[in-house]
Amino acid sequence: xxxxxxxxxxxxxxxxxxxxxxxxxxxxxxxxxxxxxxxxxxxxxxxxxxxxxxxxxxxxxxxxxxxxxxxxxxxxxxxxxxxxxxxxxxxxxxxxxxxxxxxxxxxxxxxxxxxxxxxxxxxxxxxxxxxxxxxxxxxxxxxxxxxxxxxxxxxxxxxxxxxxxxxxxxxxxxxxxxxxxxxxxxxxxxxxxxxxxxxxxxxxxxxxxxxxxxxxxxxxxxxxxxxxxxxxxxxxxxxxxxxxxxxxxxxxxxxxxxxxxxxxxxxxxxxxxxxxxxxxxxxxxxxxxxxxxxxxxxxxxxxxxxxxxxxxxxxxxxxxxxxxxxxxxxxxx
Amino acid sequence: xxxxxxxxxxxxxxxxxxxxxxxxxxxxxxxxxxxxxxxxxxxxxxxxxxxxxxxxxxxxxxxxxxxxxxxxxxxxxxxxxxxxxxxxxxxxxxxxxxxxxxxxxxxxxxxxxxxxxxxxxxxxxxxxxxxxxxxxxxxxxxxxxxxxxxxxxxxxxxxxxxxxxxxxxxxxxxxxxxxxxxxxxxxxxxxxxxxxxxxxxxxxxxxxxxxxxxxxxxxxxxxxxxxxxxxxxxxxxxxxxxxxxxxxxxxxxxxxxxxxxxxxxxxxxxxxxxxxxxxxxxxxxxxxxxxxxxxxxxxxxxxxxxxxxxxxxxxxxxxxxxxxxxxxxxxxxxxxxxxxxxxxxxxxxxxxxxxxxxxxxxxxxxxxxxxxxxxxxxxxxxxxxxxxxxxxxxxxxxxxxxxxxxxxxxxxxxxxxxxxxxxxxxxxxxxxxxxxxxxxxxxxxxxxxxxxxxxxxxxxxxxxxxxxxxxxxxxxxxxxxxxxxxxxxxxxxxxxxxxxxxxxxxxxxxxxxxxx
Numbered sequence: 001x002x003x004x005x006x007x008x009x010x011x012x013x014x015x016x017x018x019x020x021x022x023x024x025x026x027x028x029x030x031x032x033x034x035x036x037x038x039x040x041x042x043x044x045x046x047x048x049x050x051x052x053x054x055x056x057x058x059x060x061x062x063x064x065x066x067x068x069x070x071x072x073x074x075x076x077x078x079x080x081x082x083x084x085x086x087x088x089x090x091x092x093x094x095x096x097x098x099x100x101x102x103x104x105x106x107x108x109x110x111x112x113x114x115x116x117x118x119x120x121x122x123x124x125x126x127x128x129x130x131x132x133x134x135x136x137x138x139x140x141x142x143x144x145x146x147x148x149x150x151x152x153x154x155x156x157x158x159x160x161x162x163x164x165x166x167x168x169x170x171x172x173x174x175x176x177x178x179x180x181x182x183x184x185x186x187x188x189x190x191x192x193x194x195x196x197x198x199x200x201x202x203x204x205x206x207x208x209x210x211x212x213x214x215x216x217x218x219x220x221x222x223x224x225x226x227x228x229x230x231x232x233x234x235x236x237x238x239x240x241x242x243x244x245x246x247x248x249x250x251x252x253x254x255x256x257x258x259x260x261x262x263x264x265x266x267x268x269x270x271x272x273x274x275x276x277x278x279x280x281x282x283x284x285x286x287x288x289x290x291x292x293x294x295x296x297x298x299x300x301x302x303x304x305x306x307x308x309x310x311x312x313x314x315x316x317x318x319x320x321x322x323x324x325x326x327x328x329x330x331x332x333x
Numbered sequence: 334x335x336x337x338x339x340x341x342x343x344x345x346x347x348x349x350x351x352x353x354x355x356x357x358x359x360x361x362x363x364x365x366x367x368x369x370x371x372x373x374x375x376x377x378x379x380x381x382x383x384x385x386x387x388x389x390x391x392x393x394x395x396x397x398x399x400x401x402x403x404x405x406x407x408x409x410x411x412x413x414x415x416x417x418x419x420x421x422x423x424x425x426x427x428x429x430x431x432x433x434x435x436x437x438x439x440x441x442x443x444x445x446x447x448x449x450x451x452x453x454x455x456x457x458x459x460x461x462x463x464x465x466x467x468x469x470x471x472x473x474x475x476x477x478x479x480x481x482x483x484x485x486x487x488x489x490x491x492x493x494x495x496x497x498x499x500x501x502x503x504x505x506x507x508x509x510x511x512x513x514x515x516x517x518x519x520x521x522x523x524x525x526x527x528x529x530x531x532x533x534x535x536x537x538x539x540x541x542x543x544x545x546x547x548x549x550x551x552x553x554x555x556x557x558x559x560x561x562x563x564x565x566x567x568x569x570x571x572x573x574x575x576x577x578x579x580x581x582x583x584x585x586x587x588x589x590x591x592x593x594x595x596x597x598x599x600x601x602x603x604x605x606x607x608x609x610x611x612x613x614x615x616x617x618x619x620x621x622x623x624x625x626x627x628x629x630x631x632x633x634x635x636x637x638x639x640x641x642x643x644x645x646x647x648x649x650x651x652x653x654x655x656x657x658x659x660x661x662x663x664x665x666x667x668x669x670x671x672x673x674x675x676x677x678x679x680x681x682x683x684x685x686x687x688x689x690x691x692x693x694x695x696x697x698x699x700x701x702x703x704x705x706x707x708x709x710x711x712x713x714x715x716x717x718x719x720x721x722x723x724x725x726x727x728x729x730x731x732x733x734x735x736x737x738x739x740x741x742x743x744x745x746x747x748x749x750x751x752x753x754x755x756x757x758x759x760x761x762x763x764x765x766x767x768x769x770x771x772x773x774x775x776x777x778x779x780x781x782x783x784x785x786x787x788x789x790x791x792x793x794x795x796x797x798x799x800x801x802x803x804x805x806x807x808x809x810x811x812x813x814x815x816x817x818x819x820x821x822x823x824x825x826x827x828x829x830x831x832x833x834x835x836x837x838x839x840x841x842x843x844x845x846x847x848x849x
Binding site for chain 2: 004007008011012015018019022023025026029030032033041042043044045046047068072076077078079085086088089093096097100101102103104
């Protein structure tokens with residue numbers, strides 16, 4: 001080939017390379033504009049809804065995280081409906097929306113209300129199975145409950161309480177979310193009372209009381225817990241929290257009112273703050289269900305019901321007691 | 334420009350230049366199309382970004398229409414409202430088809446799916462409501478309307494959520510596209526500059542490549558124009574017009590070189606021949622003169638004759654004086670005019686003198702007559718032409734019968750020619766003799782002891798040399814005893830020219846004996 005032809009060839013080849021580079025660059029830029037909103041997504045056969053009653057807690061995040069993996073494994077996608085999405089809607093509204101949306105399955109924590117029972121029945125009529133987690137409402141037409149029954153819970157708390165009993169009188173207060181069903185709390189307290197009575201020392205007196213906290217309205221739990229701490233006379237020796245938010249509120253009040261050492265808190269589940277408190281010994285123990293199992297089992301229950309037409313009505317999950325010794329392991333992950 | 338290719342099978346300049354133009358234009362257009370395509374796709378993307386919001390808003394409007402007509406029907410039970418309801422319901426159903434109905438784990442897609450499913454539920458409820466209203470079931474339709482209104486609220490809130498989500502996502506996309514457009518703007522400017530530089534470079538390179546042989550040709554041409562033919566052969570780079578011209582130029586240079594060589598050879602040969610001829614003639618003349626000089630020193634002779642003539646005058650011997658004077662004149666003319674031009678008058682005088690001398694010698698036996706036209710005395714002719722002819726006529730024609738001998742000289746001008754005839758009534762000549770004389774083979778040439786030294790053949794050759802023509806002298810004779818006529822025809826128009834040449838020749842001839 002002649003020299004000028006070669007020169008022109010190389011010039012044009014250079015231009016072609018340059019244009020290709022620019023083209024590729026712009027294609028990449030355009031690809032970043034995800035018009036179809038389909039990036040990293042896939043279609044599934046079923047659509048489940050997880051209705052959380054407390055949007056910010058780690059508890060629901062843990063449940064959702066494991067449930068969504070399990071759902072994906074069983075060819076289903078899991079939609080998390082949080083109170084944040086529609087602040088004006090109640091859990092019942094979310095349930096109605098789910099029914100109207102004709103989803104394939106619903107996972108929720110019941111509040112024990114009659115309205116919810118009716119809605120669950122409506123869902124059942126529409127062929128939508130409902131699985132309850134953490135708390136049970138056996139009078140409803142739910143297909144399964146995934147969590148721990150009151151006896152197991154009572155047993156776990158009682159074991160911790162026994163270690164905290166003082167010589168002489170010990171006042172124990174159980175702080176329960178009223179939405180969670182007073183029946184369960186009652187069962188826990190009566191189990192605890194009976195067991196403690198059997199196993200306490202002769203010189204020990206134990207007084208167990210139950211305080212309901214209505215956490216349905218905003219900031220209510222915080223106010224109730226503060227009230228308890230402000231009343232120094234009525235301040236118990238052991239505070240048993242049966243809710244994650246309540247645990248956090250109680251711990252904060254404990255620190256704020258400088259009652260560390262005077263009041264022992266047995267918490268429910270954990271957050272970073274609680275784990276930190278447990279690790280430092282400020283909170284002796286916290287009872288944590290295996291939320292990953294809850295998520296997994298609840299999806300399994302739905303899958304089983306939809307595939308086979310029936311599912312086990314109770315799935316028991318593991319329970320962890322987090323103390324100073326093992327707090328670090330939970331903090332890591 | 335000619336539309337036809339005059340060089341079939343070769344790439345003509347037209348094709349090449351067109352190809353260069355086409356290539357450059359193609360490059361420019363290609364680059365522009367590329368930029369245009371990129372801008373177009375970016376704009377289309379921007380356009381598409383917000384179209385999803387528009388679609389959702391339309392959906393919301395349609396839902397409002399359905400709900401509005403249901404409410405209107407329930408309020409008024411008008412058939413128009415019912416008709417509107419069915420129409421809007423149908424439209425809404427059709428529009429729902431555009432929404433996702435698959436279980437996709439994308440927040441937007443799942444929202445779409447929920448809106449679609451809820452809308453379907455909603456439309457079922459509105460149907461029930463309308464049916465109940467038509468059936469006048471007051472309790473049921475109120476109940477249904479409440480349910481349907483609630484679902485309507487849910488759908489609206491979901492649409493609102495979807496719209497917000499979309500808007501947020503689209504705003505991100507829009508920002509992304511806007512930054513792409515900024516980059517694209519800079520890239521476009523850069524590409525335009527590249528197009529300018531590369532286009533110019535390609536055009537310059539290709540045209541320079543095309544023009545290079547033309548430049549070489551032009552340089553070679555100017556060298557040839559300055560006379561330097563010793564140039565190397567130009568290489569034929571391309572088979573186009575320039576290639577053809579280059580090849581022709583090479584052939585032309587070769588041909589010129591060959592022609593010049595040939596011309597030079599022939600000129601050299603001619604010059605050699607001429608110089609040989611001239612030198613031969615010069616040698617001949619020199620030999621003749623030296624021969625004459627050997628016989629007599631002419632200057633001394635005619636000076637002596639002059640002295641004799643003066644002596645005769647002083648002694649009152651007029652005839653002797655006259656004779657000696659004529660003798661002196663004859664020899665002076667003979668010596669002086671040998672080889673140079675003379676006028677016709679001088680030539681005739683020389684003949685007159687010669688006849689006078691002969692008549693003195695031979696006691697006036699020769700009858701001499703002449704017939705010369707008026708006004709032609711000054712016509713220049715080569716010297717020593719007439720006297721040798723007349724001498725020949727005396728020596729060979731009438732020598733044996735001097736008393737009856739008659740010599741006639743006639744000189745006439747006829748048009749552009751001067752006709753000179755010397756006739757005698759002597760013994761005449763045979764054709765063979767005439768032939769032999771004309772070819773210079775006859776005896777009595779230079780060696781003739783009776784001759785004044787200049788033979789007919791000498792006259793012949795000098796005439797030929799002088800006028801550069803043949804057949805200027807002809808000899809006629811009726812045969813033995815019938816006399817001889819010698820005709821000399823001299824062209825007058827060439828006389829002047831011939832005189833110039835003749836002068837040059839005579840200068841050569843004169844030089845060795847100029848001042849003797």
